[in-house]
Amino acid sequence: MKAIVQDTYGPPAVLRLEETDRPVPGRGEVLIRVHAAGVDQGVWHLMAGMPYALRAMGFGLRAPKVRVRGMDVAGQVEAVGPDVTRFQPGDEVYGSCDGSFAEYACAKEDALAPKPRNIGFAEAAAVPVSACTALKALRDSGRVETGQRVLVLGASGGVGTFAVQLAKAFGAHVTGVCSGAKADLVRSIGADEVLDYAHTDPTDGSHRYDLILDIAGNRPVSRLRRALTARGTLVIVGGEGGGRWIGGNERQLGVLLMSPFVGHRLRAVAAMEHHHSDLQVLTEFIEAGSVTPVVDRTYPLAEVPDAIRYLREGHVRGKIVIRL
Template structure:
């Protein structure tokens, strides 16, 4: 079978299309015929091995422990391991695995849920990592409540589009910060107010928020802290290397001073949250935004586009 592999750390040029053996599912796994996969910031961070924590996630300091690339997956079950009873050959599913950028991939059963019948494989593949990140940022780290005023910085990216839609589904009043090209799209997704960051600075308008989510955090953690009401919460769900370090190192310390809390969220994929997202997807509460579609041999271009930081929604790799 054909698969994208990464055997050393570096830029998108280290990704290559290779002929590899079709994997065999373990007792608690299923073999999927991959129909679609999507690209996340996680993928290019693991590819580059930066920041350093990415190398621990990838399982190797000198090179990735697994050559397979990609996490988000949607496809059809081909065969199941001896201990699998939840799925059978022919089932359409979505979730997460290692090595989703391939014609076939093995996934653990506790990382998969059935795909809603009316939802395309492409849309389903866009959900797992970004959707889980958004859900956990709002519900677990942000302690979201209906009626709260929420600011989402980076509302038009992969995580941001899900954060906006989930926040509205949970009853929040949402202010979305995005580029001028994405203002109309943010309104269409339900934002109560949209700030074009080239024309306005959300710190200068006097508004303060119960919850601020940095879906693509470009500013200092101190700026986001200033945007909070008393007892407000800032959750960093994405950003550059310096922002990640601030989220990991400074957020716990700054949270000790006063009632404002600052938190960093990294998605913890699990069956429970996949079921929540499955329900929202089936009910139309979240509608994945897909900006571009790529063939498998164009995976490096897809990763390069997402790494550039200006993707509108998700980039999806589609199998023939």
């Protein structure tokens, strides 16, 4: 099969299109004929091996343990391994795995769900990592409730576009923060108010929010807390920038250490493995029309390096998808 592989950490130039062996599904795994695969910041981190702490977490100290990149996946079941009970060949599925930038990929059965009936493979591939992260940030960490005022910083990106729509689906009043060029997008997906960060400081304390989601941001936690209600919740989602060792994750560590000593609830969420139950919740929202994946553009498999370069430029509206 054709796949995007790498043998060393580095910039997008280390990625190359290569013929490699088709994977064989193991116990509890499903072999997927990949139709589309999403691109997010996690792909870049695993490609670059940055921050260095990532390598120590089991992804490979000197070189990536998994040669094929890609996490979000949507496609058709080609074969199933032993003990798989929920899927059979021909089923249309979406979810996450290691190595989705390839014609075939193996995924754990529990990381997959039937593809929503009302969207295509490209839209489905935009969902798993970003939407599950947004869902966990709002529902599990943020404990969002109907009628609350929610501020989403980074509302136009992969996680942000899902966070805005999910917060609205949960009954919140949503204010999205993004660049002026992306304001129409954020408004079109349901935000009640949209702020241009170049002209308005959403953390100046003039407005208070029950829940703030700061997605890949860099504002000091003290400023974010100024915009919370007395018992409000701040959720730091991911982290970019920072040093080589822990990247932008020092803010996440900081809020976890601070939380027991302040009146606000301070939480941190990272993109993580999800369970198929999370995808089923998202499927219900998507099929009901409450959530619509936002796809900025698609690239063919051979142009994955270009897709990652475009991602890192910071201009993406929603998600980038690789189409096979």
